[in-house]
Amino acid sequence: MIDVDVVIIGGGIVGASAALFLSKAGRRVALLERDFCGSHSSGVNYGGVRRQGRPLSQLPLSQRAHEIWSQLPQLIGIDGEYQRSGHLKLARSAEDLQALQDYAASSQGFGLDLQLLDRDELRARFPWVGAVAVGASLCPDDGHANPRLVSPAFAQAARRHGAQIHEQCAVSAVAHDGQRFGVHTETGLAFHAPWLLNCAGAWSSQFAAQFGEAVPMSAGHPAMLVTEPLPLVMNASTGVEGGGIYARQVERGNCVLGGGQGFALDDARARPGQNAVIEILRQAVELYPFLAGAQAIRTWSGTEGYLPDRQPVIGHSSTQPGLLHAFGFAGAGFQIGPAVGQALTEIICSGASTTPLDAFSITRFHSISVA
Amino acid sequence: MKPVAIIGAGPAGIRAAQTLVAHGVYPVLLDEAARGGGQIYRRQPANFKRSPAKLYGFEAHKASALHQTLDELREQLDYRPDTLVWNAEAGLLDTLHEGRADRLEYASMIVATGATDRILPVPGWTLPGVYSLGAAQIALKFQGCAIGERVVFAGSGPLLYLVAYQYAKAGADVVAVLDSSPFSAQARALPGLLAQPVTLAKGLYYRAWLTVHGVSVHQGASLSRIDGERRVQSLKWRNAKGEQALDCDAVAFAHGLRSETQLADLLGCEFAWSALNRAWLPLRDHAGRSSVPGVYLAGDGAGIMGADAAEMAGERAALALLEDIGYLIDPQRCTELEQSLKRIGHFRQGLERAFAFPEDWAADAADNLMICRCEEVSVGDIRQVVGEGHWEINRVKAHCRVGMGRCQGRMCGAAAAEIIARESGRPVASVGRLRAQAPIKPVPFGLEVEP
Numbered sequence: 001m002i003d004v005d006v007v008i009i010g011g012g013i014v015g016a017s018a019a020l021f022l023s024k025a026g027r028r029v030a031l032l033e034r035d036f037c038g039s040h041s042s043g044v045n046y047g048g049v050r051r052q053g054r055p056l057s058q059l060p061l062s063q064r065a066h067e068i069w070s071q072l073p074q075l076i077g078i079d080g081e082y083q084r085s086g087h088l089k090l091a092r093s094a095e096d097l098q099a100l101q102d103y104a105a106s107s108q109g110f111g112l113d114l115q116l117l118d119r120d121e122l123r124a125r126f127p128w129v130g131a132v133a134v135g136a137s138l139c140p141d142d143g144h145a146n147p148r149l150v151s152p153a154f155a156q157a158a159r160r161h162g163a164q165i166h167e168q169c170a171v172s173a174v175a176h177d178g179q180r181f182g183v184h185t186e187t188g189l190a191f192h193a194p195w196l197l198n199c200a201g202a203w204s205s206q207f208a209a210q211f212g213e214a215v216p217m218s219a220g221h222p223a224m225l226v227t228e229p230l231p232l233v234m235n236a237s238t239g240v241e242g243g244g245i246y247a248r249q250v251e252r253g254n255c256v257l258g259g260g261q262g263f264a265l266d267d268a269r270a271r272p273g274q275n276a277v278i279e280i281l282r283q284a285v286e287l288y289p290f291l292a293g294a295q296a297i298r299t300w301s302g303t304e305g306y307l308p309d310r311q312p313v314i315g316h317s318s319t320q321p322g323l324l325h326a327f328g329f330a331g332a333g334f335q336i337g338p339a340v341g342q343a344l345t346e347i348i349c350s351g352a353s354t355t356p357l358d359a360f361s362i363t364r365f366h367s368i369s370v371a
Numbered sequence: 372m373k374p375v376a377i378i379g380a381g382p383a384g385i386r387a388a389q390t391l392v393a394h395g396v397y398p399v400l401l402d403e404a405a406r407g408g409g410q411i412y413r414r415q416p417a418n419f420k421r422s423p424a425k426l427y428g429f430e431a432h433k434a435s436a437l438h439q440t441l442d443e444l445r446e447q448l449d450y451r452p453d454t455l456v457w458n459a460e461a462g463l464l465d466t467l468h469e470g471r472a473d474r475l476e477y478a479s480m481i482v483a484t485g486a487t488d489r490i491l492p493v494p495g496w497t498l499p500g501v502y503s504l505g506a507a508q509i510a511l512k513f514q515g516c517a518i519g520e521r522v523v524f525a526g527s528g529p530l531l532y533l534v535a536y537q538y539a540k541a542g543a544d545v546v547a548v549l550d551s552s553p554f555s556a557q558a559r560a561l562p563g564l565l566a567q568p569v570t571l572a573k574g575l576y577y578r579a580w581l582t583v584h585g586v587s588v589h590q591g592a593s594l595s596r597i598d599g600e601r602r603v604q605s606l607k608w609r610n611a612k613g614e615q616a617l618d619c620d621a622v623a624f625a626h627g628l629r630s631e632t633q634l635a636d637l638l639g640c641e642f643a644w645s646a647l648n649r650a651w652l653p654l655r656d657h658a659g660r661s662s663v664p665g666v667y668l669a670g671d672g673a674g675i676m677g678a679d680a681a682e683m684a685g686e687r688a689a690l691a692l693l694e695d696i697g698y699l700i701d702p703q704r705c706t707e708l709e710q711s712l713k714r715i716g717h718f719r720q721g722l723e724r725a726f727a728f729p730e731d732w733a734a735d736a737a738d739n740l741m742i743c744r745c746e747e748v749s750v751g752d753i754r755q756v757v758g759e760g761h762w763e764i765n766r767v768k769a770h771c772r773v774g775m776g777r778c779q780g781r782m783c784g785a786a787a788a789e790i791i792a793r794e795s796g797r798p799v800a801s802v803g804r805l806r807a808q809a810p811i812k813p814v815p816f817g818l819e820v821e822p
Binding site for chain 1: 458460461463465472474639759763766769770775776777779808809810813814815816817818820
């Protein structure tokens, strides 16, 4: 039996950043990752580091994450290709542009500093955007980063601060004996801890269910692809109001695009669907005409956890003291993840998060299941 | 009714097609090339008029027979040349033909995707004028041109002597052949090689011919580096006696072949490590059945056995497919094919001994040697990631981009695995398998889609 203060299940960006902040606060941490840290959703997502477009309830946490991202190299030791390129959300119709205006109005005061661009302003500032866009909303300090590098680096940084990071170490049994948790792994390790963090991403619901609070979680598999390196054209990460193809260009010149859904190969692996890939190849040129004739060299997908309201569960279990949940980020956990790790650390170290988490309580699903 | 699809019109694919047609099946034959024949019997463009003997040497009759078979089958199958299969999912193949995307629904499939050269980089390998052995051969066979005027051939494998011979025959100045395997290994391999005396005799003939014609053939000779300002100007090689230099304007090199397994991977076939091929290969039974029902594997794409074996394996896989969908087949023929394939298998083991893999390549590779030319990843970059604790090849790829570029690891994957294995102190069999991701080859934005 290994005694620690906190056992964390899941080495994605949420679990790994919690491991990092807890270790820095002097807590003894064991992080258990079934595969490799940052090898699932946290590592294979689009790489958007974006506040714009989030539900207002997420903006305080997202804003907090924004501060953490500004300290990234000091925190994890690499820049992770993070750049504050700006995030440009495109509107393809007057209604969509109105929706962007409404969002800009309602998010006033959260520090997003959104700039609304009409057709001419959009053309003047971002001439590479296709004529299909009639306007846009720009969040100048949003940006993008390389998730393949950033997410594993949180785990590495946690390790440097003394956290035990166990990879290829699936949890086989979890129980609470009235005083503390006992966690056993398939590799034969056993841990005791007063705190347990359920940060297992798309696979979190099984642990919640074990403590009698099942949630209606489903898995999503975004279709992603990347081009060969192209001349640098895109000076902002982009998305489309109402959904559609999102795209960014990395410093090396490759354009990363996402849109549509893939499918699960098995419990742990996913692929982008044929239809989604074809649709990106066909439609992306409307939004980003410079892509015409460029070659897509690779496609991929991942497994993301979705709850029906597309909001995460963050905070205390309602059935088991000492158990904290943080999952269900609905494909939008990369930017906010480090702030969630920090909020969980505050709960453990000082009793409560300084950022409100009420909107994300797991109890919101209890009433639904009762009704 | 959904058709039977054959992917690849090389020796395996054409014989598979012929067998299906002979039993009354109308298959779809998809091939990336403009004309059938595969790589080894690559057919020159229609308006080129060189004789088969000139193009294929000893193998002329086999090449002609295969080409003729495809010509005769044209009306009895749905032959689609210039067609790239770039993805497979749920009983559908994604294809690309002249910029148009289409889908093919299939009932069952024979995967005959062939092989490419196995590349173990040396300093200077990305200079203009450096080719793989296979590419050098294609330049000669398909384009009718040599890769240079003073050419050095290096590496190992049967292709080494064959291509050098073909170049010399065609009038190129073959400066030297540098065979990395020592003579002692080839002597030890003799018992296995005697399983195919005719093939062995041909190999010996090529070598003898080169020697008689004044080409210096060195064994136990490894390429150290290739030098040149804008293109190849010279190279250095070494053997037990030390390092030597040669002036040349082109180099062709490779260490044997590697199977093109991405399609089998996307189809969900189970893989296993093959020590003989030093590669992960899709599992197949004696007849060519993969682990996925309805998917059959034949030819070098499922394990390197050469063109003769590919023809037999194509036929055998087609017979298995026919049997599985209820056709009566000739069991005698199946037995014959399997026995012949077994004999070639023994020969293949002899070949692997004769052209032994250069085990010390990874240890000798300098940090600044480029491994992944698409993403410009060096040996040192890979070593650094391994030094950070990563050893699984897909994780190493995620961290340093090796295998992430245009070729998707087809060129650099084998070498990267060797470096990771050496650096992490693991056998190369246990650093994992680079997972295939669609597209198998790049596909363009703005493609048109068949309605």
